[in-house]
Amino acid sequence: MSLLGPVLAAVASATGTPAPQPATAEPAAAPRLQSVGTFEQPLHVDAPPGDRSRVFVVEQGGKIRIIKGGRRLEQPFLDVSGQITAGGEQGLLGLAFAPDYAQSRRFYVHYSAEEDGGTRIVEYRASASNPDVADAGSARLLLQQDQPEANHNGGPLRFGPDGMLYIGLGDGGGGGDQHGRRGNGQSLSTKLGKILRIDPRQSGSRPYSVPSGNPFRTRAGAAPEIYAYGLRNPWRMAFDPATGDLAIADVGQNEIEEINFTRRNRARGANFGWRPFEGRQRFASGESAPGHVPPVLQKSHADGWCSITGGVFIRDRALGSGLQGRYIYGDFCVGQVRVAKLRPGRATNDRSLGVRRVENLSGFGTDGQNRVYVTSLAGPVYRLTR
Numbered sequence: 001m002s003l004l005g006p007v008l009a010a011v012a013s014a015t016g017t018p019a020p021q022p023a024t025a026e027p028a029a030a031p032r033l034q035s036v037g038t039f040e041q042p043l044h045v046d047a048p049p050g051d052r053s054r055v056f057v058v059e060q061g062g063k064i065r066i067i068k069g070g071r072r073l074e075q076p077f078l079d080v081s082g083q084i085t086a087g088g089e090q091g092l093l094g095l096a097f098a099p100d101y102a103q104s105r106r107f108y109v110h111y112s113a114e115e116d117g118g119t120r121i122v123e124y125r126a127s128a129s130n131p132d133v134a135d136a137g138s139a140r141l142l143l144q145q146d147q148p149e150a151n152h153n154g155g156p157l158r159f160g161p162d163g164m165l166y167i168g169l170g171d172g173g174g175g176g177d178q179h180g181r182r183g184n185g186q187s188l189s190t191k192l193g194k195i196l197r198i199d200p201r202q203s204g205s206r207p208y209s210v211p212s213g214n215p216f217r218t219r220a221g222a223a224p225e226i227y228a229y230g231l232r233n234p235w236r237m238a239f240d241p242a243t244g245d246l247a248i249a250d251v252g253q254n255e256i257e258e259i260n261f262t263r264r265n266r267a268r269g270a271n272f273g274w275r276p277f278e279g280r281q282r283f284a285s286g287e288s289a290p291g292h293v294p295p296v297l298q299k300s301h302a303d304g305w306c307s308i309t310g311g312v313f314i315r316d317r318a319l320g321s322g323l324q325g326r327y328i329y330g331d332f333c334v335g336q337v338r339v340a341k342l343r344p345g346r347a348t349n350d351r352s353l354g355v356r357r358v359e360n361l362s363g364f365g366t367d368g369q370n371r372v373y374v375t376s377l378a379g380p381v382y383r384l385t386r
C-alpha cells in the first residue's frame with residue numbers, strides 16, 4: 001500500500017478533483033533499485049565502519065573493487081585471484097572490516113584456496129600510504145578448513161556487536177550432509193556446518209584466539225571455535241546494527257529455504273537443526289537435533305525458490321520509517337527482493353518490496369552509512385533508494 005494514496009485522496013476531496021491513480025506506476029516515494037555499476041560476478045557489498053565516501057564490492061573471482069565518489073576505481077582494493085579457485089560455489093566469498101579499521105586497517109577475507117579448494121580465512125591490512133589499496137604483503141593466514149566437496153563453502157564473515165569475528169561454514173557439501181558419521185552439521189568435532197566465533201587478532205604464537213564465552217570451549221572433542229551449529233550452507237548472515245540481533249539464511253537441500261533469527265547473544269550454542277531437519281520438517285529420520293531452533297521464515301522449492309540469499313537489517317533512515325529494522329532478503333532463482341520483520345518464533349509482515357527483479361540475486365550489503373545494496377551475479381550492483 002502506498003503512503004501517498006491517502007494524501008492524494010485527501011487533496012482530491014478538498015479540491016473536488018479526482019485523485020491520480022497510482023495503479024500501474026509506483027509512486028515517487030516507493031523504494032527502488034538504482035544501479036551503481038556493473039562488476040564481474042559480484043556477491044557482496046561492504047565498507048569500513050563510518051566510511052562516507054567509498055563502497056567495496058566483492059567479486060567471486062577474487063577482486064575487491066572500490067566505488068568512490070560514484071566512480072569505480074581502476075585499481076582493485078585487493079586481488080587474490082591468483083590464490084583462489086573460483087566458480088560454482090567457490091571463490092572469494094566473504095569480506096569483513098575490523099571495527100577499529102580506521103586505526104588498524106585490518107580486514108578479513110574468506111576464500112577457496114587455489115591448491116585444494118579448502119577454505120581460508122586471511123587477514124590483510126590496507127596500505128599505510130594509500131587507503132584505496134590493500135597491502136598484499138600483509139596477508140596473514142588465520143584459519144584453514146579442508147572442504148571434501150566443491151559446494152557448500154558457506155562464506156559469510158561478520159563482526160558482531162561484541163567485536164568478535166563470526167565465520168559461516170557449510171556442511172562440507174555433496175548432498176544430504178553426506179560426510180561425517182552422521183553428517184557434519186550436528187557434529188561438534190568439526191567446524192563444517194557451523195558459525196564460528198574468534199578473536200582474529202594475533203595472540204602470542206597463535207594466529208587468533210577463542211573468546212572465553214564460546215559455548216563448547218571446554219567440551220572434550222568439540223572445536224572450541226564453534227558458536228552455533230546445525231547449518232547446511234549459510235549464505236549470508238547479518239547483525240542488526242541497532243540491536244545486535246542475528247539473522248542467518250541457510251540454503252536448503254531439496255525442498256526448503258530458511259531464515260534463522262535470534263536476539264542478541266541468543267545464538268550462542270544454538271542448534272539450527274540440519275540435517276535432522278530441513279526447515280521445520282524432518283530430513284534425516286531417526287536423528288536428533290537437541291534444542292533445535294526452527295527457522296522463523298521458510299520458503300518452498302515448490303514456489304520456485306532454489307537457493308536463499310540472506311540479506312541485511314535496514315537501518316537507512318532515508319528509506320522511511322516503515323522499513324526501519326526490516327530484514328531484506330531474496331533467492332537466487334526467484335530474484336524477487338523481499339522484506340520481513342524478524343522476531344523469535346515466526347517472522348511477520350513478509351512481503352515483496354515491490355522493486356525490480358534481480359537476476360541471479362547473489363548478495364546484499366551495506367556501506368558505512370548503512371545504505372543498502374543488492375548484487376546480481378550477472379553483474380549489476382544496485383543501491384536501494386527512494
Ligand SMILES: [Ca+2]
Pocket residue numbers: 230250258272273274277278279294295
Ligand atoms: Ca535449520
